[in-house]
Amino acid sequence: VTLDPDTAHPDLVVSEDGKSVRRGAGRRDLPDNPERFDYWPFVLGHQGFVTGRHCWDVDVGDGGDWAVGVARESVRRKGRLSLGPQGGIWGLEKWGGQIRALTTRKVTLVALRWLPRRVSVHLDCGGGTVAFFDAEDGGLLFVFSRVSFAGERVRP
The missing domain is CATH 2.60.120.920 (SPRY domain)
Structure with a gap:
């Protein structure tokens, strides 16, 4: 499974290879695209x-x-x-x-x-x-x- 960074909540940081995720130091300024979670700190797989x-x-x-x-x-x-x-x-x-x-x-x-x-x-x-x-x-x-x-x- 590789993670889809376009779905990742702004508090989450997905690794370059898409194989891991961690909570960042704070909310990142990311595009509010329709597929991105904005309430719960979730990310989906590709x-x-x-x-x-x-x-x-x-x-x-x-x-x-x-x-x-x-x-x-x-x-x-x-x-x-x-x-x-x-x-x-x-x-x-x-x-x-x-x-x-x-x-x-x-x-x-x-x-x-x-x-x-x-x-x-x-x-x-x-x-x-x-x-x-x-x-x-x-x-x-x-x-x-x-x-x-x-x-x-x-x-x-």
Whole structure:
């Protein structure tokens, strides 16, 4: 997966090769193009999927908060959006030292013995699942099932 800098929130800095992102020192002065997130510090991948099975690993490290997952191509980019399937996002986040699944209307705490340093995201468009695993030990973290993307492109 390579990240699309045109979608990156102005607080985020995408590496030259598009393989990593970090929070910058402050809000950068970037064009307010329609595809750029302006409220939540998100960035999408260049790749999009409509069919098939796809997986990728994300190095989340030992430090701060993070979120990984997939979003519909039509996900709202401007202003506040619903974080979860109702907003077109299927994700897992670390926030305040807890792992949480971004489920409908409120988050679901994920009970873990330790915090993962690498998360493996498994997308099955036909099977309607988005699953998250600890990439180091293969343990299942959370799975969204019976997901319908309604034929829409989904992006990391």
